[in-house]
Amino acid sequence: MTYDLVIVHNDTVQVPAAKDSITWETARKGTPGKLGFTCIKAPGLDFQEGDAVRLDVDGVSVFYGFVFTKGRTKEQHIKVTAYDQLRYFKNKDTLFYEDKTASEVLRMLADDLSLQTGGLDDTAYKIEYRSEENKTYFDMVQNALDLTLQGTGKMFVLYDDAGKLALRDIEGMRLPLLLTESTAEDFDYTSSIDKETYNRVKLAYSNTETGKLETYVAPSGDSMNQWGVLQYFSSESTPGNLKAKADALLSLYNRKTRNLTVKGIPGDVRVRAGTSIIVKMALGDLDTSNYMLVENAKHKINQGVYTMDLTLVGGDFVA
16 A cells, blocks of 8 residues: 655645554545644645645545644644545535525535536436525535435435545445455444434425415334334425425334444545445344445554544344
């Protein structure tokens, strides 16, 4: 494994000597990609906040972003934190739009911030009307993606692909990578019905023309008998098709949430939040042998050793 770490300051390209590990972190939503490293102050090394940073691993560009934080120790070691373009999606604003897809909303916001875009999959689903007041750009895009998920059952992931914003359908982000117990240094598994599990969906729309409250309820009798009633409720701003939306939401949320955290597995530059890998592991009373979605990924390069820590969700489990 080889890597190249460079910082561009004005017209100069600088190559800092990393003291310890280099970490590259991604999350599936609401967080920019992050690069962290500590370098040794050397003659000619001079960079500032806002300077560009690039990391290539085995000839593949995995991160391109900007220095946001510098810290210095008595030994003249400089601790650097850099973020990719999505750091600017923490900005807040107000947005009103009609009849737009999530990908169209993303392009509008990227253009507003003069950010570079790459491959943006067409999310297709048209959002009739949306009012976003004093929201972060992250929240605006994620709300549009959540509405798309509810309306179509399709999940899309926003990320920065080494300097260009990308939006991908997760179905196209599956990797032929196998994870087993022998691959992982350690793992932790939990299953739960405490968060994002619902077995009754109730949607309501206040019809101003008739003065009546229109509602639709989609229940799951079997899981309500087993878990009790776990209700998802939403007050809709547009009438739409309440039945179709409620049924789609029930299909999405009427299940346990499952989380698997693995540490110290061999590094692979293709793995980032939003990709899926094959997990074949015995987890106590359950076995899994299917794709699981990477929710968080932390890559670590330390003295030529390249490893990853991953948090994975979902997957089909069998007893």
